[in-house]
Amino acid sequence: MANDDIEEHATNGRILREGHAAARIGIERSRRGWSTTSLSDRLNHNGYRINPSAVWRIENGKRRIHLDEAIGFADLFGIPLAELISPPALTSQAAELIERVARAERTVHQAQEAHQQANNDLAAYLADHSPIREEAGAGTTR
Template identity: 55%
Template sequence: MLQTAVGRYERKEVALVDEDSPQGVLLSGEENVAVRIKLEREARGWSTNTLSDRLNEAGFDMNPSAVWRIENRKRRINLDEAIGFAEVFGLDLRNLVGPPQLAAKARAMELIDNVVDTFRETQRANAAHTRARDALDAYLAEHPDIREEAEVMVSHAIAEEATKHLTETYGPPPGERIDADQREPGSEA
């Protein structure tokens, strides 16, 4: 029964790959690579022989038949070969394995990578904040006589930073008074 379910899943996954629309979003990295290799090769006007020659020149042993079999999903691609294709095409490996529809738009991939990278930075910053807060809480548990004053100080400092960030990002709140020295030249009071 398990094998039947797995077989159905594999057929379903393959069915998601529309042969008439090779730029559609795919679910498997290896499928993505196969489609992307063919797209990149054809976009450059290269034959499988030319691509094979370029791979060999770059130090990645590959014959034209292997290129064709990879593109047509008759042969699996290993990591070293994927690195070779990425190098020959001048692509980041992450871009090569991404969904072809997005990967073909290099700027979209850069922006996606930026969103993911900044999310990771946020996660690291949140973890660092939690560690710092835990250390302060542990210290204040040992020194309850200063807890209230320390909590007020932390709250004020965080509120000040939040206000500063919001003002830098969105400008002053509506109706906030602008001092005379902050007005633009030529504007009336």
Template identity: 65%
Template sequence: MNQSAVWRIENGQRRINLDDALGFAQVFEITLADLVSPPELAAEAAELIEDVARAERAVQQAQRTHQQASDHLAAYLAKHPGTHEWPGAPTNR
């Protein structure tokens, strides 16, 4: 595609056919849906994806913290066998 054709597309003087759109999507390494979607939808999707990623990182950190606490409790109880017998102590039932 020559520069004149690109200029006409950018300035709304030439429509893009499906072959052109697929080529642009491939060149810019985006999906065809991203190419034809309004930019604000892409920005909103990016924010939502980041929210999910942030929540996933928080879940993973919470799981690590829980596992460490459980390991420390198990080690403590192994060293102090009678400790788990106080009223209200967690049980393995």
């Protein structure tokens, strides 16, 4: 590969990663329901100086993102820097799959609680009605 090819590839790769970061920042901000001002305030509170207009310009590809800003965004969103610059469609799909798993786990947990409550209710009922318990017990020994 010639030096010109390497330089062109590096430039294209950098531009792609910056575009991924810009899109991911917008996705993460929207997911949290934050405005550009709210995001800017949070970054400033964490020591990363950036104004709301700069956040908007980054998200819309009108301004390049500096390394320290990218670190600040990744830190604030709780994601690795490498994930911030990854294609956002992949991370969005992963987020959707994680949410599906979380919903399914909540459903399973609710079903387990309902099952346990039904067992407790049955046990309490049978304890209060010993003739039924004896009949039920007699029926299972046949």
